[in-house]
Amino acid sequence: MPTVRTRFAPSPTGYMHIGNLRTALYEYLIARSQGGTFILRIEDTDAERFVEGSVAAIYKTLAMCGLRHDEGPDVGGPYGPYVQSQRKEIYLDHARKLVAAGGAYYCFCSKERIDGLRDACEARHEVFKYDGHCKEIPKDEVAARIRNGEACVVRQAIPAGSTTIHDELFGDITVDHGQLDENVLLKSDGLPTYNFANVVDDHLMRITHVVRGSEYLSSAPKYDLLYRAFGWEIPSYVHLPLIMKDHSRKLSKRHGDPSFEDLIGAGFLKDAVLNYILLLGWNPKDGREFFTLDEMTRAFSIAGLNKSPAIFDLEKLKWMNGEYVRKLNVDSFNELARPYIKQAIKRNDIDLRKVAALVQQRTLILSDIPARIDFIDALPDYDRGLFVNKKAKTDLVNSREFLKICREELEKVGTWDHEAIQKALFAVIEGKSVKANTFLTPLRIALSGREVTPGGATELAEILGKQETLARIQRGIGRLSSN
């Protein structure tokens, strides 16, 4: 059995879409799970849609996600070049061979004529198909017209009959050739269309598993016809279900849906994103949900792929991201969260590592961090109504009393660390037969001006420092004393 070879073949037309990344991931996994080879090929045959910088984005994303390719434009390989715009001669040569073999023919129809045909069809509510106008031009006339420099394209010749393709996921699908259009394979600029370049390259690069989105499923019979006309072996097809925004719309940048770059920019972890999209169309059958790339490679099989489209659920991604954030070791989290923490905290007397330790346990996405901790920099204005909490059994009166006790006790604390603060306050709590919650809530409110905070009262006090803590307590007492 030949080794499995898959390829990721993106067009450099913009950012990395979630659907693209998932396709790349599955292609990588199909290859690696069977000890195979993963290839990167750039499909840049449409000069008009080329976007500067998108090839760099492709490299960056693949590298970031650990989807290392064995062959590609940047790393080379035995079947290069791996950029389609550099393979022009190869396509031209193969187009000639295909014409000679009867699988294609030259077409001299102008774009205007085709457009006219298309418009007429549309007016009659019919599906446009090329009318075969140039199909029967004699060979010597074709040669003469080409010699004269007349513009032409190469079209696929579709014989009568029907084709049954085999897909690893969808099984056998039979299509009558009457449904198939004789599409352009080689454009008048000499560059191939996807239909042609894909077949030629996949064959020449020895791709064993052609993995792509299910939007290509209905044109697969045309590719089979091409392989056959060349006398080539047909590869295995794996058409993947689409990723949807909701029941009726594809996930797409146009609708404002996030790209991979967007998600990373919003504070999602790449491991979480990769793990989440793994599960959008594939499952391990044993209920496991968390996978490192290595674990994915070991667990993956085509049998676990799903046929129906999956809706991208940002809520579940957030949950999963939170799980990943919590599992991060302290140093990694520190490094990742530091920019977000600095965004909220400008003071330089705050131990940012301690802030990070608090915030790590309750962060879903990194970009949520600043809003949770900005009270550390400056105490926000707050309503004294915050001191009234039914569950904690606090009200204006006992809050004021407890804050005064806090002030007294904390003033006496020498070395300002968490242990000392806790010791001082809990000594009072134990002596007063009051719940810790009741006693500490007023302090937490006074220190933060917030109902919800990362960390408890003692932890906030430690981070703020003695002076600031006492000042804020004083301010709380002031709030509670005025009428």
Place this chain on the structure above:
RNA sequence: GUCCCCAUCGACUAGCGGUUAGGUCACCACUCUUUCAAGGUGGCGGCACGGGUUCGAAUCCCGUUGGGGACGCCA
């Protein structure tokens, strides 16, 4: 419109003739707690519909409905 594909809780899914239809997210309740999270416990909620086949259908077949995809000198 034509052709192709798909169909289990709101979402992701397990199930491949006999299950009280299972898990995860979300939601709700309770619990734990120095707030909120996290954790723990429980709950809500589903086989699109109609025919077959079968002793027995979520599972197999047909149809209906719904949804998606394709129909470019785009990929």
